[in-house]
Amino acid sequence: QELSSIVSSFDAISKAFSLLGSHFMAHAYCQIRCGLQRYELHSVDVGASSKEALNGMAGFLPTNAVSVARYILVNGDHPPGIVDILSNPLQVLIMKVASLPLISPRAARRLVMRHRVRSIADIPKVTFLTRPQRACLQLSPQPLSRKLASKLIDCIQRDLPPDNIAIPCGAFRRRHAQIPFLFLIIVSSSFECPVLNITRSSLTVVDVLRQNSLECEVIVEYDDARYRVRLRQTSFEHRHFAVMNATGSDEFVRRWRWRARDLGFTVGNDDRLYRNGAEIAPATSERALFAMMGIEYIAPRFRDAFPIDGTTTALPMMRSWSFRPYPPPRRVAFKHPIIKHTANLTVS
Incomplete structure (x- = not known):
């Protein structure tokens, strides 16, 4: 009964946030509610009492979600005020919940x-x-290759431990249509989780290309298609740097590292940024990371072939309004009737 009240509280909070227009917070609350519902069904199947279920919740859900649930339980069955939530450290906990991937x-x-x-x-x-x-x-549907890549990412996310999150980067984040190569950043709370063991139940590993303490690159077969998948593990604090470093093409990343070196920064292989030998505090967002380095922010869909600082390339139109990252919609040909006007009109 206590778990049911917590679930209903999260449902009410998510609806309140959706009414206020904050769809990201509403989505985060919905994810916590879904996790609690899954655990509630699990505890019912096991036959545990309500008190035992609350005590065992810490071993089933992420730590951040458990602390949020206990906060709701202590403050009563009714959801707290929206103003209190937004001015509370609870918002930080919600943003850190990594049971399912959060959408932007x-x-x-x-x-x-x-x-x-x-x-x-x-x-x-x-x-x-x-x-x-x-x-x-007019947005065209995703091509078949992109749909297969989305399903493959869902399978990898489902097989990961509950306190990990998989962020797709590379060509997938640049909205490419054909994606034979997947680059996933695995955000985890500890570096002891078995992320690099790619023996998944839903995937068939064809070949292991390379593997070290932070990265592994394999070839998997899924739905009659082969993908080259690279998984890189990082911490929650350095996720923005890892995602930025893994989003652009090879040419973009190369020029970005040259530009960072010219500005006095040192890019580490451990997803850390140094200047004058001292590590810089992690940025709060990817845009803040660009601003901190003094580089103009470039959207992910423009990081394919366009370099830093407006250098001329073979694709100068990628930053103009004529470039669209998705193919234009097919339009049905329609011929307008041609009205023939006579030159000499006689009025009777």
Whole structure:
């Protein structure tokens, strides 16, 4: 009964955040609620009492989710005020929950917009759509290679321990259509978890290319397709640097390291950034990391062939509005009727 009240509290908080427009926080609360529901069903199957279930929750869920659940339990069945949550260290705990991968606010807004547009478009009387809604409708579906890569990432995330999170980088983050190579950053609370042991139940490892204490690169076979998968393990504090370093193409990363060296920075192989021999405090976001180094922020979809500081390349149009990271939608050819006007009109 206590677990059910906690689950209902998380459900109410997620709905409140979604009404306020904070879809990222609502998604985080929904993930904690799903984890608690899974554990509640597990405790019912085992036949444990409510007190034993609460005590055993720490061994089943991530530590951050357990502390959040206990906070809700101590403060009563009703969810605390939204203002108290936003001004509380509880928000930091929620952002660190790594039971399932969190989507970005931009992706959450895009999902909500797409759902609303499709619900509007189903009504035949509504013919007027705003420009962002029309743009959402024009988004082409993911190609087959990208769908297979998404399923493969889901399988790897499901097989990881509950306190780990897999962040896709490389070509997947640059929104490429054909993805034969996956680069995943595994964010974990400790470096003792068996991330580098790639004997997964849902994957078939064809070959192990290389493996060390931080990285492993294998070839896996999934759904009649072979992928080269590289897993790199990092800590929660240095995840932004690891993701930034693994997102761009080889040319982009090479020029980015040259630029960092010219500015006096030292890029370590352990996902740390040094200057004058001292380690720099981890940045709060990827954009803050670019700003801290004095480099102009470049979006992930433009990190394919465009280098740092506007140097000329073979693809100068990638930063212009004519470049789109997804293929344009196919349009049906429509011929407008040609109205022939006579030169001499006689009015009777």
